[in-house]
Amino acid sequence: MTPQTWEILVIKHGTRTTRRSDVFMNYGFYDEPDGDFVLHYYLWVLRSGDQVIHVDTGYSATGAAKRGREVLIDPLEALGSLGLRADAGNPVVVTHAHYDHIGNLGAFTKSPIHISRKELEFWTSDLGTKPLFSHFGDQEEVASILQAKSEGRLREFEGRCEITPGVELVEVGGHTPGQLVVRVSTNLGPVILAGDAAHFHEELERDMLFQSMADLSTAYRALHWLRDEDVAAIITGHDAGELDRFDRVEGPLGDFVAIVGAHGA
Template sequence: MSDTGPDDEFRVYAIRYAQRDGRRGQHFHGYDTRWDEPHPTAYYVWLAVSAHHTVLVDTGIHADRAAGVEGLEYLASPARTLAEMGVAAESVGHVVLTHLHYDHTGTAHEFEAACYVLQQSELDYWTGPWAERIRRERWLVGEDDVARLRAAHKQGRVRLVDGDAPVVPGLSVHLVGGHTAGMQVVRVRTARGHVVLASDASHFYENIEDDRPFAILHSMTGMYGAFDRIRELADGPHLVVAGHDPRVLDRFPPLSPRFAGRIAVIA
């Protein structure tokens, strides 16, 4: 007998808070003859709501840092968009941080009532000796974000996990690595089946569908293993949500005409 029921099913939303023009050569590992073709990037956070829990997956870039990113169009802070949806920041009980890159942690401190869920290996890496020396990765982490996270840890508001772990009934995290040392994806039980929020384990659908890793990675073999694990966890490829692909907004319907181009209903 299943130990889950309708109360453990979530509604899941992809919320686009920013966008940026780019080139294919920036987004795929290795040389590509099409490297100079336009290849836009969308920036998302994800909201999962059940009868008893409100979970935010990642928290986006803070507006102050976004202002310094060339070509980035900042649409609205995640907290502001949640408020437009009728979800107050203080109602978010858990914030899952898939990894500690600045475009996923920048507004975490605005969710003051939440418990942050993070892989131990991710925190260990970015606060350890190696990341300080690897310049190609170090710029991707916001030092202020990590400092706030460590302060929250001292307050008992951070749950560090090691591998796969349930967060609340119907929602779990799964260590995949690849993009970062402690990259995790999120599996969510919905009425349509299990959705996997891949975040940066697959920036674009082309990454996982064509077996092509993203340009920025911690481990090449880890990236391929992440693709396999995502497929195992999702109840079909139609329930995989890529982390930065504008096509998410084409594959899934908008919450309402008002939110077209900003919020998609995943399930």
């Protein structure tokens, strides 16, 4: 029997131009000149036949406005243009509970939601409100996760979990206590959605950690683990060049959406 494979839609919904020193932790330690740095914001969709799995839900207009982030296309509008509805009940994977990954989650009112137990425990503890964490967290958006739990839709796990054939969640931690990566079987071979275990390819290749980390040693180990995996591609969480590495979808969404492992391609 042929193993089940998935295609991956990489959807860019936001962007920001900042400085390298604002992106990489303790940038002065590297003894390199500062400079402009562009990062993009993504969400992802897995498709196999009629099956659909959402991986993160981008940031909301409110979350973007709070932090001065640019919205290129509303994530829910982008999904709608691809024929995908938030209220369809398709599963959602939360790689971690930062504002730019769980904004709009409240619109997925019928979806089972997969999240690391450590991640949920952290953001519902007093630590989640500390200033060094709360800039990237948002208790109003965490409330959407708790709402799903009260409705019996939350799927918590520890370590590894294959949620369906060809889609495995792996808890690596580091950036947040329960940071996940998603290993996906495609017709190209296995592909890893790194979430924010690796924000950029430079972070992955040079061991240059992002500015916000819950656990430095675990974050380094996550990067080492990613590099050791035998996969066709690693898709990072925020690299500005990510869409250029894959084929764009046809039509008006071509500026915002690339497809990996397209079925029938």
